[in-house]
Amino acid sequence: MDSDDEIEINFVETILTSCYKYSQPDTLIFDYSRIDEFGNALDSNYGHGSIYRQKDLCTSEQILTALSKGEIPTTAWSFVTKRSVIEKHDLLFSVGKKFEDNNFTPKVFYFSKNIVVISLRLYRYRKRSGSIMSNHPEKFFSDDAIFVTYDLLDFYDQYKIRELGAVVGNLVMTMLVSFPDSKKLYNELNPIRKKVFKDYISIEKRHTKRIKKYVKMYVFSSYVGYKLYRLVKGKHWK
Structure with a gap:
């Protein structure tokens, strides 16, 4: 507790x-x-x-x-x-x-x-x-966010089940949305997002409402640079 x-x-x-x-x-x-x-x-x-x-x-x-x-x-x-x-x-x-x-x-x-x-x-x-x-700047958290995401990725690499890959993908997108101004976080999490892309999409495609947010943003952020992602993030996530 x-x-x-x-x-x-x-x-x-x-x-x-x-x-x-x-x-x-x-x-x-x-x-x-x-x-x-x-x-x-x-x-x-x-x-x-x-x-x-x-x-x-x-x-x-x-x-x-x-x-x-x-x-x-x-x-x-x-x-x-x-x-x-x-x-x-x-x-x-x-x-x-x-x-x-x-x-x-x-x-x-x-x-x-x-x-x-x-x-x-x-x-x-x-x-x-x-x-x-709620009382620290985003840079205060970026290193920790990267650490726990890579640690969970290591766990996924060990057991290789689709559901774990989807959890990793959800964590990546949650971190990116929570800290849209962190270029370091975006660059560090890009390789992870690409690695679990298929697992994440295979789970999310059955959940229509979230496709409009997570999946579209997931695909978008995979193929554009950090500046474009940050520019349009607010519009897509309202």
Whole structure:
């Protein structure tokens, strides 16, 4: 948990009930709500995808696909997993790096073969104006963004499944959209985008609404230079 966030009062009970119902799944994913500094509800558009309506156990491929489409958050507070999954595969956060959830969570999902998705919003994420992520210039994050993206690419290279490639592609586009003024980030992530292009497109082509944004911008940014990408980025992403 983040130190200023909250969980619903029935969090532990709900998790344990699902564990017993589904015979000890590897991982349980749950929805979340967004609150302000005073605990008031805020609108939230990230995550909350159709995957939360799933009633049966999910496979790692299903969850990675949902992750690549932004249907579930990448954040480490959005799921509970067995300690044995973490220890068996030596899964660690990248020490001292921002965005460390982005190269940690997909690995957990990959090694989780039986996954339960809980539709309830059990976690309360607090959005503060004074947070680290909102009070530093983009250059403060670029090196960390590059590091976690390449680390996840290394993981994809090791296991070579399409769903992981799509997650890498989604991470690349998220970083580019989040930091459109970073030429260094654009140049460093170009080789990754090209490498996972087919995997990313094969997943996204079935999701019509996001084609208008992610896929078009993905293709566009692959074949033009940084200056043109930055120039038209705002128009395409509104």
